[in-house]
Amino acid sequence: MATPTLTGGGRRAAPARGIRAPRPDAQARPRALGRRLARPGMWFALPAAALLAIFFAYPLATSLWQSFFTTSGGVSRWVGLEQYARLFADPLVLKSLANAGLLLVVQVPLMIALAVGLAYLLNQSWLRFRAGFRLLTFLPAVTTLVAYAVVFRVMLATDGGAINQLIGLVGIAPVDWLHNEWWARVALIAAITWRWTGYNMVIILAGLQAIPGELYEAARIDGAGRWQIFTRIVIPQLRPVLIFTTVTSTIGALQLFDENWILTEGGPNDATLTPVLYLYKVGFRQFDFGYASAIAWMLVVITAIISIVQFRIMREKP
Structure with missing residues (x-):
């Protein structure tokens, strides 16, 4: 496009014939x-x-x-x-937080470890029927929460439950799974782990399949064994996926309601009482919605703090 030039007398020459000078609003039109x-x-x-x-x-x-x-x-x-000052003096709030902390310390690491192990196994090329095994592992994740909790309650019944019948075959006395404080916690952890391990396994498996094969080949050429490949390549490459699954599992453990409500209703002796279950009892049984709202916002703050701490710890490279 021709542009006007200055002539010897300092006057601006007219543009060449047949070429129009750009209008001032030509660039403003696309924005508008x-x-x-x-x-x-x-x-x-x-x-x-x-x-x-x-x-x-x-x-x-x-x-x-x-x-x-x-x-x-x-x-x-x-x-x-x-209402918030009342939280610190309520023993049931402290008991529910302790129960949730037990789930975070025991159940979440156990579930993530099982999910990583299953994903690593089901990602091996030598394993036959991998698609079928993946489907079976993920199947619990598509069952409804209420349905699987009811099934576990029937299986863990003290009299006539399938679990007590199986352990009775080897001479072990029946266990009062749902009415003993210790065994009720074990039953709850087992139920949650069974339900959500397959879900986390699928996410971790997707992360494993995204790892470039050249890293494995280079490690084998350098003489690395299976354990060294797993610890030096697989786990570091899975760090973003592990952060995601750990944080989401932590949030799920803090918000647990369906399983412990159906299995034990928070008992025995509040051994499986969680903050959300206590919130439900305060709000919809005692109709103290102001205090229930305070419990909910306490849980929001605690969940946010724990998630941020986990994210920062796991994000740091060793």
């Missing part, structure tokens, strides 16, 4: 057109944004506001931070 084209997208997103505001943002803000009130005789009264 882009804004006009973006407006329909905003209208399409409006229903989803409205649903998010109605069913997520509004209840969230309402629960936070409600945690500063107490209700007596149908009349709400502002109490400020009194």
Whole structure:
């Protein structure tokens, strides 16, 4: 495109005939057109944004506001931070947090370790019927929470339960799985591990298949054995996947409700009481919704802190 030039007298020469000079608003037109084209997208997103505001943002803000009130005789009264101060003096809150901590310390590492081992085994090329084994391992993850919890409750029954019948064949006395504090925790951990190991295994298996084969070949050329390949290549390459599965499993353990409610209803002696189950009892049995809201927000803060700490610890390279 020809541009005007200065003549010897300092005057600007006219552009060549047949070539139009660019208009000042030529560059502004695409921007205005882009804004006009973006407006329909905003209208399409409006229903989803409205649903998010109605069913997520509004209840969230309402629960936070409600945690500063107490209700007596149908009349709400502002109490400020009194509900949150009540948390520290409630022994059931501390008991539920201790039970959730036990799940985090025992059940989550056990489940992730099993998921890694199964994924590594099912990723081996020498294993026959790998697709069938993967399907069987993932099958518990597609069963409904209530259905599998009811099945476990029937299997773990003290009288006539399938588990007690099996251990009775080898001369072991029946175990009171659901009414003994220690065994109730064991039963709950076993049920959760059975349900969610396959789910985490599939995610970890996808991470294993994304590892370049050249890394394995280079390690074998250098003389690395199976254990060295697993610890020096597989685990470091799986770090992002392990962070994701650990954090999501931690959130799931802190929000546990269905399994322990169906198996033991939080008993015996509150041995399987979790914060969400206690929140449910306070809110929908005692109808103390202000205190239940305070428990919910305490759980939100604890979950966020633990998830951030886990993410930062596992993100750091050794």
